[in-house]
Amino acid sequence: MNTKIPYLSTIKWLLLCASIVLAGCVASSVQQNNGLTDGELSIEVENNTAYLSGVLGHDLVEKLTDFVKQNPNITDLVLVDIPGSVDQEATMEGARLIHRLGLNTHIARTGYVLSGGVDLFLGGIERTIGAGAGVGVHSWSDGSSIKATEVNMADSIHATYVNFYLEMGVPDRFYWFSLDAAPADRVYFLSPEEVYDFQLVTQ
Numbered sequence: 001m002n003t004k005i006p007y008l009s010t011i012k013w014l015l016l017c018a019s020i021v022l023a024g025c026v027a028s029s030v031q032q033n034n035g036l037t038d039g040e041l042s043i044e045v046e047n048n049t050a051y052l053s054g055v056l057g058h059d060l061v062e063k064l065t066d067f068v069k070q071n072p073n074i075t076d077l078v079l080v081d082i083p084g085s086v087d088q089e090a091t092m093e094g095a096r097l098i099h100r101l102g103l104n105t106h107i108a109r110t111g112y113v114l115s116g117g118v119d120l121f122l123g124g125i126e127r128t129i130g131a132g133a134g135v136g137v138h139s140w141s142d143g144s145s146i147k148a149t150e151v152n153m154a155d156s157i158h159a160t161y162v163n164f165y166l167e168m169g170v171p172d173r174f175y176w177f178s179l180d181a182a183p184a185d186r187v188y189f190l191s192p193e194e195v196y197d198f199q200l201v202t203q
Contacts, residue, residue, distance in 0.1 A: 043067055049076045051108070056085035056116050060094040068101060077124065080108045085116025092164050095123030099168065107133040114187055118200070122168040127202045135195055136187035137178040174198040 040054040041063060050071065057063075068074060077098065085091040098105065098120070105124025107113055112134035113121050121127060121135075129135065162172045177198070181188035195201055 045071055045074070048073050049078055050074050051078045051080050052082065053080040055083060056087070056091050056094065056120060058087045058090050060085070060087070060090045060120075061097055064094055064097055074103065076104045076106060078106045078108050078111075079113050079117060079121055080111045082113045082117030082120065084114050085120075088116055088119070091116040091119050095120050095164075095168065098123030099125065104128075106130065107135065109133060112136065119164070122165070122170055122200065124202075127200065129195065129201055135190045135200065137190065138182040138187050139179045139184050141184040169202075170199055174200070 041052060041056060041060070042054050043063070044051045050067070102125050103123070104126040105121045106127070107121060107129045109130030110132040111130065114134075114136040115138060118135055118137055158175070161175045165172055165175055178188075190198070190200075
């Protein structure tokens with residue numbers, strides 16, 4: 001596989017390599033954590049900006065809802081290091097919540113979002129990416145024998161993803177691309193050209 005890697009420092013790349021093993025992306029009807037631990041998401045606030053790091057857990061929507069209630073002036077979410085999620089359905093609902101609240105998302109300079117972290121990023125009304133940031137995608141599996149590439153294209157499970165991306169203003173071809181980009185236990189880092197081509201950023 002010809003993996004394209006953004007310009008990252010050696011230390012950041014080593015951290016990313018470790019995160020790749022942990023990254024998870026699952027179908028909405030199943031849950032797969034690939035070693036990720038729930039409840040590790042941390043949120044720090046500075047003025048009207050929130051900085052998010054860690055794994056996206058089952059309680060993501062609840063965490064975001066409570067956080068916004070306590071910090072009503074927040075306008076921007078900066079994703080610093082998001083190695084993935086343990087609950088894809090919760091991640092999609094978290095992205096929808098961000099969108100409904102009219103919040104913007106940004107991937108920190110030299111930061112990264114992998115797997116479900118990419119889906120959360122897509123919830124932003126305005127989406128931007130800092131220099132040297134990594135955006136990693138891969139296919140999903142149910143953690144045992146079912147792989148996305150082996151599921152009939154007409155299966156409704158694909159429609160769940162496709163509809164989500166269309167809601168976020170991203171073409172459905174991004175979903176099909178991610179299935180072929182890398183297997184569930186690997187990560188493919190998008191080039192800047194691919195990031196813009198798939199309309200992951202808004203400016």
